[in-house]
Amino acid sequence: MGLPVRIETRTGDTPAHKRTRQIARPPDILLTTPEQLALLIAHREAADLLANLRCVILDELHALVTSKRGDLLSLALARLHRLSPGLTAIGLSATVREPDELRRYLVPQRPSLTLPEAFPSSPAGEGGRRAEAMADLVVVKGGARPDLRLLESNRPLPLAGHTAHQSMPAIYELIRQHRTVLVFVNTRLQAEYTFQELWRLNDDVLPIALHHGSLDAQQRRRVEAAMAAGQLRAIVCTATLDLGIDWGDVDLVVNIGAPKGASRIMQRIGRANHRMDEPSKAYLVPANRFEILECRAALDAVEAAAQDTPDARVGALDVLAQHVLGMACADAFDPVHLYEEIVSAAPYAGLAWEDFEAVVDYVATGGYALRAYERFAKILRGPDGLWRVRDARTAQQYRMNVGTIVESAKVKVRLVRSVRAKPGTILPKTGRVLGEVEEDFAETLSAGDTFLFSGEVLRFEGLMEDEAMVTRAGPGTDPAIPSYAGSKFPLSTFLAARVRALIADPFEWDRLPRQVADYLVQQRSRSVLPGPRDLLVETYPRAKRHYITAFPFEGRLAHQTLGMLLTRRLERAGLRPLGFAANDYGLAIWTTRDISERIAHERNFLAELFAQDMLGDDLEAWLAESAMMKRTFRQCAVIAGLIERRHPGQKKTGRQVTISTDLVYDVLRKHQPDHLLLRAARQDAATGLLDVRRLGMMLERIQGRIIHRALDRVSPLSVSVMLEIGREKVYGEGADEILAEAEAQLLEEALG
Amino acid sequence: MALGQRLEKTSKPTGLTLAGEAAVLDLSGALWLPAHRTLVVSDLHLEKGSAFAARSGQFLPPYDTRETLANLHEAVLRHEPERVVALGDSFHDARGPERMEPGDRAMVAALQAGRDWVWIAGNHDAAVQEGVGGRYAETLTLGALTLRHEPVPGPAPGEVAGHLHPCGKVAMRGRAVRRRCFVSDGARLVMPAFGAFTGGLNVRDKAFEPLFATGFTAHLLGDGRVFAIGRQMLARD
Numbered sequence: 001m002g003l004p005v006r007i008e009t010r011t012g013d014t015p016a017h018k019r020t021r022q023i024a025r026p027p028d029i030l031l032t033t034p035e036q037l038a039l040l041i042a043h044r045e046a047a048d049l050l051a052n053l054r055c056v057i058l059d060e061l062h063a064l065v066t067s068k069r070g071d072l073l074s075l076a077l078a079r080l081h082r083l084s085p086g087l088t089a090i091g092l093s094a095t096v097r098e099p100d101e102l103r104r105y106l107v108p109q110r111p112s113l114t115l116p117e118a119f120p121s122s123p124a125g126e127g128g129r130r131a132e133a134m135a136d137l138v139v140v141k142g143g144a145r146p147d148l149r150l151l152e153s154n155r156p157l158p159l160a161g162h163t164a165h166q167s168m169p170a171i172y173e174l175i176r177q178h179r180t181v182l183v184f185v186n187t188r189l190q191a192e193y194t195f196q197e198l199w200r201l202n203d204d205v206l207p208i209a210l211h212h213g214s215l216d217a218q219q220r221r222r223v224e225a226a227m228a229a230g231q232l233r234a235i236v237c238t239a240t241l242d243l244g245i246d247w248g249d250v251d252l253v254v255n256i257g258a259p260k261g262a263s264r265i266m267q268r269i270g271r272a273n274h275r276m277d278e279p280s281k282a283y284l285v286p287a288n289r290f291e292i293l294e295c296r297a298a299l300d301a302v303e304a305a306a307q308d309t310p311d312a313r314v315g316a317l318d319v320l321a322q323h324v325l326g327m328a329c330a331d332a333f334d335p336v337h338l339y340e341e342i343v344s345a346a347p348y349a350g351l352a353w354e355d356f357e358a359v360v361d362y363v364a365t366g367g368y369a370l371r372a373y374e375r376f377a378k379i380l381r382g383p384d385g386l387w388r389v390r391d392a393r394t395a396q397q398y399r400m401n402v403g404t405i406v407e408s409a410k411v412k413v414r415l416v417r418s419v420r421a422k423p424g425t426i427l428p429k430t431g432r433v434l435g436e437v438e439e440d441f442a443e444t445l446s447a448g449d450t451f452l453f454s455g456e457v458l459r460f461e462g463l464m465e466d467e468a469m470v471t472r473a474g475p476g477t478d479p480a481i482p483s484y485a486g487s488k489f490p491l492s493t494f495l496a497a498r499v500r501a502l503i504a505d506p507f508e509w510d511r512l513p514r515q516v517a518d519y520l521v522q523q524r525s526r527s528v529l530p531g532p533r534d535l536l537v538e539t540y541p542r543a544k545r546h547y548i549t550a551f552p553f554e555g556r557l558a559h560q561t562l563g564m565l566l567t568r569r570l571e572r573a574g575l576r577p578l579g580f581a582a583n584d585y586g587l588a589i590w591t592t593r594d595i596s597e598r599i600a601h602e603r604n605f606l607a608e609l610f611a612q613d614m615l616g617d618d619l620e621a622w623l624a625e626s627a628m629m630k631r632t633f634r635q636c637a638v639i640a641g642l643i644e645r646r647h648p649g650q651k652k653t654g655r656q657v658t659i660s661t662d663l664v665y666d667v668l669r670k671h672q673p674d675h676l677l678l679r680a681a682r683q684d685a686a687t688g689l690l691d692v693r694r695l696g697m698m699l700e701r702i703q704g705r706i707i708h709r710a711l712d713r714v715s716p717l718s719v720s721v722m723l724e725i726g727r728e729k730v731y732g733e734g735a736d737e738i739l740a741e742a743e744a745q746l747l748e749e750a751l752g
Numbered sequence: 753m754a755l756g757q758r759l760e761k762t763s764k765p766t767g768l769t770l771a772g773e774a775a776v777l778d779l780s781g782a783l784w785l786p787a788h789r790t791l792v793v794s795d796l797h798l799e800k801g802s803a804f805a806a807r808s809g810q811f812l813p814p815y816d817t818r819e820t821l822a823n824l825h826e827a828v829l830r831h832e833p834e835r836v837v838a839l840g841d842s843f844h845d846a847r848g849p850e851r852m853e854p855g856d857r858a859m860v861a862a863l864q865a866g867r868d869w870v871w872i873a874g875n876h877d878a879a880v881q882e883g884v885g886g887r888y889a890e891t892l893t894l895g896a897l898t899l900r901h902e903p904v905p906g907p908a909p910g911e912v913a914g915h916l917h918p919c920g921k922v923a924m925r926g927r928a929v930r931r932r933c934f935v936s937d938g939a940r941l942v943m944p945a946f947g948a949f950t951g952g953l954n955v956r957d958k959a960f961e962p963l964f965a966t967g968f969t970a971h972l973l974g975d976g977r978v979f980a981i982g983r984q985m986l987a988r989d
Contacts, residue, residue, distance in 0.1 A: 366811025370853065373805045373814065394809060463988055642811060659804070660951055664812060667948050671815035735929045739972055739979040742922040746969070746982035 005029060010036050023049060034064070034073040035403040041079045042326035042398065053084040061091035061102050062263070065347075066310045068404035068639065071319040074105060074345040079327070081108050082341050089135065094270060095263040097307035101346075103134035105312075108344035144279040146269050148302055150295050151254075151285045156515050157292065159716075160583070160723030162186070163193055164256050164287035171254055171285065172201045175208065178252040180227070181234040184268050185256045188212045188238055192452040194256060195236045211237040214410075214453075215435045241271070253282040258294040258584070261492035262301035263309045269302075290585055290720055292516045294491065297498035308494035310687075315347030317359060318640035318680040319404055324363050325641060326402070328379045329395040332386035335360060360387065362640070362676045369672055401645050406635040410436040412467045413453060434458075434470075442468045490555025490691065491584040499585075500532045500553050519716055527715040528707060535702035537606060538718050539596040540711040545578070548595050549718040550610075551586035554698045557691035559587045562698075564622050565614045573598070573609075581724040588721040596710040606706050612699045615692065623682075624669060628689040633681040634661040640677055766971060766978040768934075770941055771896045771910035777934050777971050777978050781944040782827040783912065788894045791831050794839035794901075794914025796820050797876070797947035798856075799848035806851070812949065817856045819948035825863060834867055837892060839914040839943060840874025840901025848877065849884050861885055874901040874915070905962040909939045916959055917945040919952025920970040923987040930989075934971040934978075937964050944973065956988045 008027040010019065012035070022030070023045055032040075040046060056077065064070040081087055089106040096102055110133055155166045164171075175181045175198070183198075185191045195210040202208060209223045209232050226232050230249060235241070253272040259265035269282040284295040301308070320342070327333050339356045342348050358367060364380070364387075365373040378394050379387045389395050416431045434453060442463060449460045450473045458470040491499075502508050506524075509517040523529055530536035530551065537550045548570075552559065559582035567589055570577040576592035599605050623629045637643045643661055668675050686693040709715075714722060766777040776784040783792040798820060801812040828836065843849060852860075863869075869886030871877075891900040896910045903913035920933040932944035935955050942963065945952065953959060955970050970986055972979045 366805070366813070368811070368814055370814050372802055372851075372853065373811050376805045376809060376811070378809055378811075390809075397809065644810065659800075659812060659949055663949050663951075667815050667819050668813045670819065671813065675813075735931070736974045736976050736979075738922055738924050738929045739931070739974045739981065741924060742981050742985040743979045745985050746980060 007031065010040075012036070034069050034076065035405075037076045038072055038323070038326055038402050039399060041076050041083075042329045042402075044330065046079075046330050047083055050080060050083045053080060053087055056080060056087065056089045058089070058091045058106075060093060061105070062093040062096045062309050063267075065102065065105055066313060068316050068319050070105075071313060071315045071347050072323065072404050074315065074347050075320070075323045075342065077106070078108065078341050078345040078348075081344065091135070095266045095307055095309060097263065097309045098312070099137055100134060101312040103137060104132070104346040104349075106135040107133045109133050109346050109349040110344070146266075146302060147279040147281045148269060148299060149283055150292070150299065150513075151283045152513060157286060157289050158723075159290075159519075159720045160288050162190055162257050162287045163197075164285050165197060167256075167285050167287075168194075168197045168201060171256070172198055174252060174254060174283065175206060175234045176204065178233075180230070180232060180250045181252045181254055182241065182250050182268075182271050183234055183236045183254045183256065184241070185236065185238060186258075186260070188214055189452060190257060191236050191238050196452070196456075198234070198236065206233040207231060208234040208236070211235050211241060213238065213240045214437060216433060219435070251281065253280065254285060255282065256285045257287050258291040258491070259284060259298040259495070260294075260490065260584075261308050261495060262298055263307045264492075265298050266302060266307070288720070289516050289519055292513055293499050293502055294495060294584075296512060297495050297502060300498065301495065306494070308492045310492075313347050314350065314683070315345065316636075316639075316680055316683060317355065317676055318636040320348065320351075320356075320359050321363050321640040321676070322398075322402065322404075324359055325378065325389070325394075325398050328363070328387055328389040329398050332382070332384075332388045334386055358676050366642075367676045397644070398641070401638070401641055404639050406638045406645075411439050411442045411463065412436055413458070414467045414469055415458075416461065416469045416471060433467075437468065490557045491553070493554070493694065493697075496553040496555065497532070500530070503529055504532045523716040527709045527711060527717065530707055531705075533701060534705045534707050535610070535698075536717070537706055537708045538711055538715055539599065539708070540714055540718070541594070541596075542714055545590045545592070546575075546594050546596070547588055547590050547714070547718070547722075549586055549588040549721050551717060552698050552702070553585050554694050555691060556582055556584050557689060558695040558698065559583070561690045561692060561695055563587045563589060564626070565618045566609065568618050568622065569609055569614060570595075573605075581721060583721055583724050586717075586721045588718065588724075599708060599710065606708055607704075610699060610702065610706060612696070612703070615696055615699070619692065623685070626690070629681065629685060630662050630665050632684045632689055633665045633677065636677050636680040636684065637661050637664065640680065642677060766980070768936060768941075768971075769938065770912070770936065771939055773894075773896050773910075775941070778827055778830070779973055779976075779978055780823050780827045781932055781934075781946045781973055782824070782831075783934070783941070783943055784831045784833070785894060785897070789834035790837060790894060791827060791833035791835070792837045792839055792899060792912060792943065793824060793827070793946040794943040795841045795874070795917060795945035795947055795950055796824070796838055797841055797844045797945065797950050799851050800844035800947060800949040802851045803844040803848065806847075814853075816948040817852060818859070820946065821856060821859045821863070823948070824946070825859070828863060835870065836863070836867060837870045837872060837899055838886075839899060839912070840872045841876040841914065841945075842871055842874065843877040844947075845876055852884075857884075872899060872901050903940070903942060903963050907939070907965070908963075911940040912943065913940070914943045914945065916942055917950055917952045918942050918955045918960070918970070919944075920955050920972045920981055921987045921989060922972070922981060922985060928987070929972075931972040931974065933973060933981075935960065935964070935968050936971070937966060937968045940964075954989045956986055 006027040007029040008022060008031070010022060010030055010032040023043065026049060041050070043049065058064065064073060077089060091102050091106050093102060151167055151170055153166050153170070157166060171183065183194060185194055191210060191212045195208070198208050209226065211220055211223050223235065227235060250272045253269050255265060255268055265284070269280045272280040272282060284298065286292040286295045324338070327338060339353060342356065343351050361367045364377045365371065378390050380390055381387050413434045413436060414431050415434055437453065447460060447462050450457055451460065457473040459473045461469040461471055463469070503520060509520060520529060527538055528536065535550060535552055537548065539546065539548045541547070552562065563580040563582050567577045567580055570589065570591060574593065575595055575598065578590050578592065580587055580589040634643070638645055668678060768775045768777060774786055776786065778784055781793070785792065798817045801814045801816045804810040804812045864885045870892055871886050871888050872892060873888065873890055891898055897912055898910050899912045901913060902915040903911060918933050918935045919930055921928060921930040932952055933955065934944060935942040940963065967983050969983070970981045972981055
């Protein structure tokens with residue numbers, strides 16, 4: 001446009017000479033990331049560099065504030081407000097439920113400080129509560145309503161499953177009729193499956209591409225470039241393209257599978273047609289009968305322009321620890337001043353002084369009650385009361401480990417020549433890299449297992465160092481490893497409530513496709529349909545086992561946690577549970593002994609089974625060994641700098657040298673259960689992988705509202721959960737059961 | 753999570769005959785030689801946490817030493833040995849004993865009281881010779897058994913060694929279980945690392961090949977007992 005304005009970018013890929021130049025001669029506008037901003041404010045020159053900063057613009061703010069990345073950004077923003085008091089912060093969002101939460105995020109908060117008496121200078125208690133600090137709100141009215149429809153299928157949909165294979169011909173037809181279609185799915189494996197199915201139907205050889213986070217970066221760049229050039233007719237993609245991809249002339253969005261949240265689906269629809277005056281066009285494609293209900297609920301929500309973005313976060317302590325070290329790298333800090341700055345960031349407005357002290361203590365020497373590391377302290381308090389970073393090496397360590405995104409360890413997938421090697425034979429390390437898979441997944445593969453990746457069925461040959469060697473499986477081979485095929489995102493509380501209301505109200509069923517209405521009628525005649533606030537529990541025998549299914553509709557994560565806890569309680573009650581399966585709507589547990597009989601003879605058995613106190617000792621006992629809790633702890637340990645990040649390209653060192661965070665978790669839990677990192681992991685467990693908070697709200701909701709039916713066979717509703725068995729990993733199978741089975745094989749050989 | 757009956761750690765001792773001598777594989781990772789009233793533990797790596805803090809500023813919890821000693825204490829109570837042999841790499845580094853907390857030091861002394869205590873020299877702690885009680889030895893011979901830290905390549909009947917930190921992995925039906933283990937072919941034995949912060953080397957690693965030319969059985973430390981797993985059921989990492 002010829003304006004005399006210099007715009008530059010600064011990301012992890014920006015070369016060192018350009019970074020240095022940007023510090024010496026800052027551009028007028030800098031496009032950057034939260035991680036790079038954290039590094040900038042930790043720079044020794046930060047105060048001079050940023051003193052005249054005039055404006056900060058945060059795009060897609062709703063998506064940032066719900067993560068630890070948002071916590072990190074809020075702390076940086078607090079520092080920017082202090083360095084440049086006249087600063088204007090602007091947030092942009094198209095999908096937000098509570099605009100006030102974003103408005104608070106943008107400006108310094110003035111919480112009533114909780115400094116102890118020792119700090120009389122603090123402004124605590126001055127004139128009671130002040131007016132809330134919030135940014136101004138500007139709402140852009142108008143814009144065409146989205147044209148959103150359910151893709152109706154003539155064929156009956158299955159009761160479970162996420163592949164939507166019945167709808168592939170219809171989706172292919174839509175691709176033929178439009179210029180460019182974005183086909184969204186919820187997981188990488190669904191993306192792989194859909195891509196393969198569409199190409200199976202692709203008689204016109206339309207350019208259809210695949211895009212997800214595990215593919216090789218070069219491959220992704222090629223797809224993006226082709227899209228921008230208008231060379232593609234369709235891209236099958238995951239959440240990697242949810243935000244901000246405005247290239248290409250997309251005239252239709254197809255969303256396969258349940259939308260999981262109203263705001264999420266709105267964001268995706270927004271990828272089609274960016275002109276304000278024309279509607280975005282989109283189809284929702286349910287993959288099973290329950291997803292029809294969920295899609296219907298989402299359509300209603302979009303019609304009502306209702307949003308369900310998650311609640312504002314309480315700032316994480318591990319992120320704060322990272323920030324405190326960064327601030328010591330920037331300059332010596334006075335703890336009271338730094339505390340005042342930190343509580344001006346909305347997520348940390350409620351931070352207690354004692355917790356801040358604990359964080360500083362953690363950064364200095366690890367925060368251990370056994371004060372063993374005083375002489376190795378990373379930050380030191382001088383006689384002037386100011387904290388300083390120990391040395392240049394510590395500052396360098398901070399810079400190498402900045403950020404809140406902890407990638408799970410990945411292994412490269414390399415396509416090698418089709419050799420049928422004997423097990424244990426070393427394969428030649430040549431051939432093309434197809435992308436990466438999680439180490440956790442690769443570790444569960446045995447030679448000969450087949451799985452879907454990069455649009456093909458691959459045969460796993462073995463792991464070599466940090467690479468998974470694969471060959472192409474023969475034509476017609478079905479992938480044998482049923483990697484997790486469900487949704488990555490749990491059903492939002494808001495949509496769950498709408499689904500429960502839909503089920504409870506027969507007058508609403510007219511709006512549902514016939515097959516779903518029939519299904520609900522059957523459920524009503526064979527068992528019962530629960531009211532919107534009720535919990536339906538069914539018990540029934542099947543194939544010499546006894547089953548209990550429950551339908552809380554609280555999302556897969558909360559149900560998995562509930563399943564683990566209920567299994568413990570059933571074990572203690574002597575019912576001998578064998579395992580359980582969960583999906584977004586409910587869970588099923590199977591036992592050796594008869595649950596129906598027990599409920600009939602013992603009043604209050606169910607009420608006690610689902611009592612809120614399961615979030616006490618039972619939760620504690622389970623957290624001690626939960627693999628998900630250990631993963632959560634590992635992430636906190638990396639963010640807080642206890643464990644160094646593994647950088648891409650860095651050789652995996654032997655396990656004898658590295659230290660496993662699982663061992664650290666076990667030892668720390670035993671010897672200092674209130675340690676800062678355990679508290680941080682616990683806070684994450686409340687909303688993250690374990691969704692304990694949502695489980696707690698559910699247990700409260702259903703008190704006195706459990707409806708039990710003892711059936712002589714499985715009900716239509718329960719079938720949907722039963723079908724998850726075998727499709728997903730079965731929980732509750734202990735390490736010893738696996739080991740016992742492996743041991744039995746040895747005995748068999750010895751005897752046979 | 754073990755849904756079945758949880759077994760007490762002492763309930764099912766796993767016996768083994770090693771070069772003609774009776775040996776019991778304790779679920780803690782210790783080896784009990786009843787004929788010699790001797791308990792053997794390998795690779796304690798005491799003060800590994802503080803070694804990381806001193807060297808790289810990584811503040812791992814400084815509780816690994818007391819955790820390891822507590823586990824050893826339990827094993828000692830179970831078997832009431834007349835002799836305890838620490839099979840090398842007892843300290844993570846030569847300065848480990850200096851960094852040890854007074855309480856942990858007292859615990860070591862209490863464990864040593866009234867019994868013969870032998871520190872076998874390892875590669876991490878070869879320089880540690882004094883100040884932590886007991887006596888020192890390069891190797892120790894007990895009947896048909898030779899106890900040393902690092903296994904010698906090629907056949908070595910009767911050798912009991914550590915150093916390698918063996919771990920076995922079983923992958924089945926989409927789940928993988930990786931545990932510390934004893935490895936033996938009936939002639940020699942490699943012991944698991946006993947220390948709370950010690951990781952492990954997969955027994956399918958080539959480091960084990962020169963030791964077991966004709967195959968081996970790995971005895972994995974489960975939650976409730978020790979499991980004997982054949983080589984063909986063990987996965988690589």
